[in-house]
Amino acid sequence: MKTNHCKIVDCTIRDGGLVNNWDFSVDFVQKLYAGLNEAGVDYMEIGYKNSPKLLKGAEEAGPWRFLNDDFLRKVIPQKGNTKLSALVDVGRVDENDILPRSESMLDLIRVACYSKDVDKALALVQTFHDRGYETTLNIMALSNVMENELLEAFEMIKDSSVDVVYIVDSYGSLDHNDVKYLVEKFKTHLPNKRLGVHTHNNMQLAFSNTLVAAELGVELLDASVYGMGRAAGNCPTELLVAHLKGTKYNLRPVLDVLEQLMVPLREKEEWGYILPYMITGALDEHPRSAMALRASEDKDKVVDFYDKLTTPEVNFDK
Amino acid sequence: MKTNHCKIVDCTIRDGGLVNNWDFSVDFVQKLYAGLNEAGVDYMEIGYKNSPKLLKGAEEAGPWRFLNDDFLRKVIPQKGNTKLSALVDVGRVDENDILPRSESMLDLIRVACYSKDVDKALALVQTFHDRGYETTLNIMALSNVMENELLEAFEMIKDSSVDVVYIVDSYGSLDHNDVKYLVEKFKTHLPNKRLGVHTHNNMQLAFSNTLVAAELGVELLDASVYGMGRAAGNCPTELLVAHLKGTKYNLRPVLDVLEQLMVPLREKEEWGYILPYMITGALDEHPRSAMALRASEDKDKVVDFYDKLTTPEVNFDK
Helix, strand or coil, X not given: CCCCCCEEEECHHHHHXXXXXXXXXXXXXXXXXXXXXXXXXXXXXXXXXXXXXXXXXXXXXXXXHECXXXXXXXXXXXXXXXXXXXXXXXXXXXXXXXXXXXXXXXXXXXXXXXXXXXXXXXXXXXXXXXXXCEEEEEECCHHHCCHHHHHHHHHHHHCCCXXXXXXXCCCCCCCHHHHHHHHHHHHHHCCCCEEEEECCCCCCCHHHHHHHHHHCCCCEEEEEHHHCCCCCCCCEHHHHHHHCCCCCCCHHHHHHHHHHHHHHHHHHCCCCCCHHHHHHHHCCCCCHHHHHHHCCCCCCCHHHHHHHHHCHHHCCCC | CCCCCCEEEECHHHHHHHHHCCCCXXXXXXXXXXXXXXXXXXXXXXXXXXXXXXXXXXXXXXXXXXXXXXXXXXXXXXXXXXXXXXXXXXXXXXXXXXXXXXXXXXXXXXXXXXXXXXXXXXXXXXHHHHCCCEEEEEECXXXXXXXXXXXXXXXXXXXXXXXXXXXECCCCCCCHHHHHHHHHHHHHHCCCCEEEEECCCCCCCHHHHHHHXXXXXXXXXXXXXXXXXXXXXXXXXXXXXXXXXXXCCCHHHHHHHHHHHHHHHHHHCCCCCCHHHHHHHHCXXXXXHHHHHHCCCCCCCHHHHHHHHXXXXXXXXX
C-alpha cells in the first residue's frame, strides 16, 4: 500500500509536554529538532501557542506551553527542512500574540476544539490563514460525537479556509474499522480538504490505526518519539519512520534521539501502555480518571478502578 | 466485524517461560488458570512437552518446560472450562512421553516447526491425533519462507489429520496487509482446515494483527497476559478479552491476574516494546541479536546495534 503522500508531524514536545509540564531544556529541544530534521520528518510541533493570561497554573509550565517568537528564534537559529508547528485551543489563545508568518518561526498553526466549537475554531483558522500560516482543524474526541453534530460541523468546514482537517482519537478507543469508517466519512463530506490523523495508544492501536489511515489517503500523521504523549501516549515516530513504504525517512537519527533523549527521559516520566489507560480506552472515556489514579498511592489497583468506572452509581467521571 | 467464532489460547506460561526460564511457582500457575477460566479464556498453554533428554540446560528450567502428567494433576486438581494445551518442537519431543488423552490433563498438543520440517511435524501430529488430542501445526517464521516452499507444505498439510494450522509471525515483522495476504493464502490452499494466529509485538502490531486475522475468520488467537512472551512479547490477552465483539469474555478476572501476578512480575523480568526488538522486527530478523544486546552492558546502545545489523560486512546474525 502506498504511503508516499504522507507527512509526519512530530508532537513530542507539545503532547509530551502534557506529561512533564513542558519541562524540556533548550538543549533537548534543539537536539530533537536536529534529529527530526536529519530523519526527514516534515513538521515538528514545538509547543502550544496559547496565552498564559487565559490559563491557570501558567507560571509553573515550561516555555513550550506558551511559545514566544523571540525565544523560538534563539532556540532554532537555523531552520532546516522540518517545518515548525504550534497548537492552540479555542478560548485559550489571544490572536494578538500571533505575528504574521513572515515574521514568525512557525509555519503551521493547528486549532484544537470539541465539535461544538467548530465555528469558533474556524474563525481562528481564518485569522491565522490570513496571516499566512498553513492551518489545521483538530476535532477532538470524535468517538463521543453524534452523527448529526458531525454533519453540522462538516457543513461549516467544507467552505472554510482550513487546509487540513484532523481525525483525533483522544481516548485511544478506536480500532481499524472505526478509523476506516471515519476516514471514509470525512472524505465523503470534505472532498476538497486534506486529512490528518492523531491517535492515542491506550489499546496498543495508535501505530496500526495511523497506518490504516495513511493507506486510505490521510496525509498528515501525528506521532511522537517513543510515543511520548499524555497518558498512553501517541503513535511512535520511530515506527512510522521505519515502516512507511516508499518514503524518504531515515531511522538512524531517530534512534539517536531515542538513545540520547527519550529512553533516559522515560526513566523519570511515565507514559505508554499502562493498565488504567487501557481501561479508559476500552471504555471509550477521557483518561483523566486514570491519570488521577496513577498519581495516587493506588496506582496499580486496577480491579477497584475498573469496578468504579463500570458501576454507574459510583462512577466519578460521568 | 464478527469475531464470535474466536477462541483465545493464552500462552503466558509457555511463551512467557522463554523470558524467565519457566520460573513460575505452582501458586502463580494455579491463580492464572483460575483467572483465565473465570474470564472465559478457551485454552491455557501451560508449557512445553519436550523431552529433557533432547535439550541442553534442561536441569535449570522450571517444570513448565517439560510438563509431566502426574505433576499437572497436582497443579490443576479441578479443571474448569478452560482446556489445557502444550507445545512440542520437532526433534525435541519423545513420543513415548505422551499418554493417551484419556489419561492426560492435556486437551491440545501443538507442534511447532520451520517450514522445512512440516513432514516431520505432521508425523507427530498424526501420533497425537491417534492418541485422542486436538492438534495444531505452527509453522514458524513465515516472513522468511519462500512461496514455493510454503505451497509444498500446504500440499502435505491439506490431507493430514491436523485440526488447526497456525500463521506465526515469529519476528513481529508483519503488518495488517501481510496478515491479510497470509490468511487469504492459507484459506485458499487449506480450505478444510481451521486457522490460528500467533503474533509478536516488536512493532506494536500484535493486537492489531490478531484482530485483523480474527475478522478474516481465523479461529484460534494466541495471546498472553500483559503480552508476556519472548523479547517483545505477544498479543495481550487483556486487549482481546476487552475488545473482541460478540464474545463471552470477562475482563475483570484478567485485570485481577494482571494486578496480582503480572504487573509485579514485570518489575523483575523484561519483555515488551523495547527498541532493539523494534529494530529486529523492522528488519524482519530473529530477535536473538537483540536479546543478546539486552543481556549486555550496551543494552541501550541502539544506534550501534542498528549499524551492526544494517552493515553487511559486520552483520553478526547472517
